[in-house]
Amino acid sequence: MKNKIKEFLYFVTTALVITFLGFAPMAQKTAWALDWGDLGSKMLEAGVIDKEKFEDLYNQRGGLSEMDKKLLYGTHNKNLIISEKNSGMMLNMLWAFGLANENPILENGPMMDPKYGGAGNFASTGGWNLAKGSAMNHFSMHKFVTLTPEQQALVEKVAKNVYRPCCQNSTYFPDCNHGMAMLGLLELMASQGAKEEEMNKVAEEVNGYWFPPIKTSNCGA
Structure with missing residues (x-):
């Protein structure tokens, strides 16, 4: 509902600016608000994220911010908007979630092609060394979010x-x-009711945070 209200207010504001000033404002950033809830604490409990390993990593980067701690340990994270400021933390949190949440794309998709020698040989799986035990012990193993067929x-x-x-x-x-x-x-x-257009817009913006407009030859973080 809040996302729809934001869209309506932006439409009204745009119409007023065009009427009185004769030009349209710059395109608005998509402000899709996620309900992150307690996913961080659930992943800690399940061992997808090892608390000590994760904190050690961030201590090397200056430590977890208060917002980072809320995402990792909190239970009421609503209206979360991914921004340039939190994009690094969200990259790791969503990496853990995407790897661990049960989904047919992981179980039946191209990562399972025998020519690759197993799903554990990819950077997205073998590179996740912040779990308790092997990352493959958590690969598509947890029902944090269950999607309808649609x-x-x-x-x-x-x-x-x-x-x-x-x-x-x-x-x-x-x-x-x-x-x-x-x-x-x-x-x-998708689980929170986003439409295709909204998902595409947010994906484009988040990719912009994760891949700044500089020359890059690899997918390293």
Whole structure:
């Protein structure tokens, strides 16, 4: 409902600006608000995120901010908008979520092609070393969010058309951290009622945070 209100207010404001000033304002950033809830604490409890390993990593980067701690340990994270400021933390949180949440894309998608020698050989799986035990012990193993058939079909449709600029692989083939995180984001949005256009817009904006307009040759964080 809040997202619809924001859209309506922006429409009214735009109309007034055009009427009185004769020009349209710059395009508004998509402000889709996620209900993150207690996903951080659930992933800690399940062992998808190891508290000590995660904190050690961020201590090397200056420590977790208060907002980071809320996302990781809190239970009432509503109206979360991914921004340039929190995009790094959300990359890791969504990476963990995308890897661990049960989904047919992981179980039946291109990552399972025998030519790759197993899903554990990708950067998105083998590179997640912040879990308790092996990342593959959590691969599509947890029902944090369950999608309806219609929501799953929407996720698959959008995932096949959202590409990473570093390698041009689609989110349907989440072989690196950014791809797995984007899959997690699309699952969350679909489960919370997002439409295809909204998912595409948010995916484009978030990719802009994760891949700044600089020359890059790999998908490293």
